Amino acid sequence: MKAEIIAVGSELLLGQITNTNAKFISAKLAENGIDVHYQTVVGDNPARLDEVLEIAKKRADVLIFTGGLGPTKDDMTKETIVKHLGTTLVSDDEALLYIQQYFERSGREMTENNKKQALVFKGATVLPNRKGMAPGMAVEKDGVRYVLLPGPPHEMEPMFIDEAIPYLLGVLGKIEVITSRVLKFYGIGEAELEYRIQPILERQTNPTVAPLATSDAVTLRLTAKAESIDEALKLIAPVEEEIRSIVGEYIFGTDEDTLASKAADLLIGKGWTISAAESLTAGLFMAELAGESGISSSLEGGVVVYNERTKTEQLGIDTDLLDEFGVVSAECAAALAANVKRKFGTDIGVGLTGAAGPDPHDGKPSGTVWIGIAMKDMEPETYKLLLSGSRNVNRLRAARFALFYLIKHLTER
Numbered sequence: 001m002k003a004e005i006i007a008v009g010s011e012l013l014l015g016q017i018t019n020t021n022a023k024f025i026s027a028k029l030a031e032n033g034i035d036v037h038y039q040t041v042v043g044d045n046p047a048r049l050d051e052v053l054e055i056a057k058k059r060a061d062v063l064i065f066t067g068g069l070g071p072t073k074d075d076m077t078k079e080t081i082v083k084h085l086g087t088t089l090v091s092d093d094e095a096l097l098y099i100q101q102y103f104e105r106s107g108r109e110m111t112e113n114n115k116k117q118a119l120v121f122k123g124a125t126v127l128p129n130r131k132g133m134a135p136g137m138a139v140e141k142d143g144v145r146y147v148l149l150p151g152p153p154h155e156m157e158p159m160f161i162d163e164a165i166p167y168l169l170g171v172l173g174k175i176e177v178i179t180s181r182v183l184k185f186y187g188i189g190e191a192e193l194e195y196r197i198q199p200i201l202e203r204q205t206n207p208t209v210a211p212l213a214t215s216d217a218v219t220l221r222l223t224a225k226a227e228s229i230d231e232a233l234k235l236i237a238p239v240e241e242e243i244r245s246i247v248g249e250y251i252f253g254t255d256e257d258t259l260a261s262k263a264a265d266l267l268i269g270k271g272w273t274i275s276a277a278e279s280l281t282a283g284l285f286m287a288e289l290a291g292e293s294g295i296s297s298s299l300e301g302g303v304v305v306y307n308e309r310t311k312t313e314q315l316g317i318d319t320d321l322l323d324e325f326g327v328v329s330a331e332c333a334a335a336l337a338a339n340v341k342r343k344f345g346t347d348i349g350v351g352l353t354g355a356a357g358p359d360p361h362d363g364k365p366s367g368t369v370w371i372g373i374a375m376k377d378m379e380p381e382t383y384k385l386l387l388s389g390s391r392n393v394n395r396l397r398a399a400r401f402a403l404f405y406l407i408k409h410l411t412e413r
Contacts, residue, residue, distance in 0.1 A: 033176030067151030
């Protein structure tokens, strides 16, 4: 079964609201083995909706509409579709009674146009609305199924789960599931990742492999279709293993993991404590960690040492070291990590220093960053970055690279 989701509402085209309904419906259809090949948004215009209908019914087995079932003049979805299908609208007694009782309970007068919400296609399967007034409906014509749902998400979502999904699965008879596994990468670009796994991408069938870049990671989504979740995961497993053998050093997590959540989970799981000394990031690293629930058991504290004076006064960084190597150096990053670890008595110390930009700093070009990580019972290790973003992008990326290297250390210990 191939589906197309058609969202009706000029407010979507004007950018006044986000089409979260399509995201929700797509995810739920995928879980139940129904492929979504197209998503369409059309305004409150009967002629344009009719054009969309003419195109969509030629390329999908089921058309799922959201919006346009309300009582006002611009709610024209079912009126347009009923004319297109050559059928009629009839009043659903149960829906009308529910609407009347709603107004009675709220002590408001029911205007005549509210009766419009109880109209459904003649012979349709009515999908009760238990969170609002307008019922949904489903009807079949010439091998295509039309499913109409209300627009407000708090009404649409429970109706889709409780009414529309059982209806569609009843039509399918045989149920397949679509399951995805997401691999999260950092420190490698989308283009390089795709290049390195090109043979896998070229031969993909089931599962499929799709690269995607987000603001804080590069991801690969591995998606398989099978008769059960377990069978789908068995199809995914060897492909994931092959990907890990090629680019595993850049993988920091899976599925819902973020850099901060993965680092926090590892710290909490090991029962280790951490502190940080931040120069160019000025607390961003600690702020990323502090956003994770339960991190208070591991994050002891830290210091923002934004200039040379505070580095020496707050952490006792040797002035001779700074004179010889500078503040933007591996030696400074290592000293920051070691000294903050000692100051707070933690298992791990992290130090960040660099030239955020846009101008050079300490004789080093903009985007030069040094990260130091001092693990317990080990000498500090340092990492150099050469970033090319704006000032604040460089600062945020530096903090996230520090999380990435921290995850690597925690995973290896």
